[in-house]
Amino acid sequence: MITATPRRRASAFDPMESIRCWGKPTRQPSHRRPAASDRSSQTRRSAEQRCNCLKERQFVVLPEMAWAKRLQITFLILATIIIGGVSAVDTYWTFKNQDFLYQYEQNPVGRWLMEQDGGDVALFMTFKMVGTLVVMCTIPLLYRFRAKWGITAGASVAGFQCLLFVYLNFGEYFVQL
Numbered sequence: 001m002i003t004a005t006p007r008r009r010a011s012a013f014d015p016m017e018s019i020r021c022w023g024k025p026t027r028q029p030s031h032r033r034p035a036a037s038d039r040s041s042q043t044r045r046s047a048e049q050r051c052n053c054l055k056e057r058q059f060v061v062l063p064e065m066a067w068a069k070r071l072q073i074t075f076l077i078l079a080t081i082i083i084g085g086v087s088a089v090d091t092y093w094t095f096k097n098q099d100f101l102y103q104y105e106q107n108p109v110g111r112w113l114m115e116q117d118g119g120d121v122a123l124f125m126t127f128k129m130v131g132t133l134v135v136m137c138t139i140p141l142l143y144r145f146r147a148k149w150g151i152t153a154g155a156s157v158a159g160f161q162c163l164l165f166v167y168l169n170f171g172e173y174f175v176q177l
Helices: 017-022 047-058 063-096 108-116 122-145 147-176
Strands: none
Touching: 063 122, 063 147, 108 122, 122 147
């Protein structure tokens, strides 16, 4: 008797998926096409059975994989908090020192934006906040579509933000050395 085979291959993380979902272990399909009598109601499943099968698949997660996913998501949340936190500190210092910021600003784009706004930092800060929001929204999207890219981007941006935080708060000590 020929058993039904799933339309997609079982996941590499859960080789037992086809056994749980279809009820019987599947064998490699033969090269012959089954006869019309073999393709009867035995091999076809009702819509309700397919739905139940999909419901079962949603909750099947190996403990190791769940732990790794939780760790990755925790890391991304932490990286996003670091990015937002350092940006908030940078915004604070920008508004606190806006009277003489143009003299000390080392970013040429930032200096140009301040020139365009008549020496005010409002346009400069608007672009910084929009850029920060774009980055903070893009990193989870990257993780959703390509996990390695999201983790790499999150780690890189959070690392650079940490270096920026050290430079902004302790940079004067490094210049004196």
